[in-house]
Amino acid sequence: MSRTDSNPTVPPSRSDARPLVRMLLRDPAPLLAVCVLLVIVFSALFGPLLVGEATTKPNFALRNAAPQLEHGLAYILGADNLGRSVLGRLVLGARTTISIAAGAVVLSLSIGGALGLLAGSRAGLLSDVIMRLTDIIMAFPSLLIALIVLYLLGPGIGNLVLVLAVTRIPIYLRTVRAEVMEIRRRPFVAAARSMGAGQGWIMRKHLIPLVLPTLFTIAAVDFAAVIIAESGLSFLGLGVQPPDFTWGSMVAAGRGYISSAWWLAALPGAMILATTLSLAVLSNWVRLATDPAQAWRFFRASKGSTT
Known part of the structure; x- marks a missing residue:
């Protein structure tokens, strides 16, 4: 019998997903969030x-x-x-909305994560330049940057993904840099360096595996934020242009009929709410369930329910 099976107060490890799945099946709120997200993703993929x-x-x-x-x-x-x-149209809008949000999140996570690793692992002029550029981006409201860039470049799916990604890069960059600077001071990194391990090996074996769970948690929350930002821009007419459409543009098209045909604006708005709320609930649950300081509560409850 393993240690996790014999002691209910020991939280499950990140590498073993089976305890997390068992805990998820016994927690109704995140389970409902997963079901909602699966239905939306399935609709976006196969609904058309x-x-x-x-x-x-x-x-x-x-x-x-x-x-x-x-x-x-x-x-x-x-x-x-x-x-x-x-x-x-809700199904087709789901495909466009999710595609834009996924593209922006993947692009910002990749660029921000890479720059954060570079800035956190190598102190000096390059790190200072990266952080000052990040401060410049964060000094302006993200919606204002998006409005200015889309006004200059013109609305479109490609420009929308690009501007949303640029405004989200500082979130990943600063988080990864802080995590890397903290991990670098841990004893196992110092031991690896004293044994002759290079910076690239330490980054692949220690830094990136420890930073990835945090990045994925942030990405889930950021996915919801990007959907809201894209919906706002499409509502203002600076997002996706006809004949393409998203949930945000559907809300904009239906606002003129709110008194006579409320479902034209209410239903795509409800889809935006359901998606972002489900992502927030699920990401918060994953963060707590994978945190050693909090996971024992979930794991003990799941073990207690089986006895």
Whole structure:
């Protein structure tokens, strides 16, 4: 019997996902968040194959039709001002919204993480330059930077991903730099260096594995923040342009019909809320469950429920 099985107060290790899965199955809030996210991701990946042309083909006979089942499952959430299926547009909007958010998060995580490793592992002029550039970016509100850049470059998916990534880089950079500077002072790093290990080996074997869990937790929260930022920019007309659309642009298109067809703005807004709230709940649970100072509570509760 392993130590984790025999002692309920010992938190599960990061490398073994099975205790985390068992704890997740017994915690309703993060389990519901996972289910919501899985449904949204599945819809974004495979939904466009199922909704058909009701998403893009106008049907003026169903203009601003209320949610119903008379005209098939495609109109269960109603139709927009051109008679297109709101359900289908939510599915297609999910694909665009998630793609933009994923691209921005991956790009900012990669650039910010690499620069943070460089700034934290090598003190000197290069580190100072990197941090001063970061301070300059953080000195301006991210939404203001996005508005200025998109006004100059023009709206579009590529420009939107780029500007959202640039505004999020300082978050990863400063976090990684702080983590690396703290890890460098630990005894095992000093022991590896005294045995002749190079900086590259220490970075691959010690620094990056210890920094990655923190980065992934931040990325989950940042994913929600990017979705909100993208929705705000699309609502202002500086995001994705027709014929492409996102949940934010759907809210903008439906605001003129809020009194007569509330579902045009309320449903994409509800999708934004459900996605960001689920990401926040899940990321907070993962942070606590993988924290040795907090995880014992989850693990002890899960062990107690089986006895």
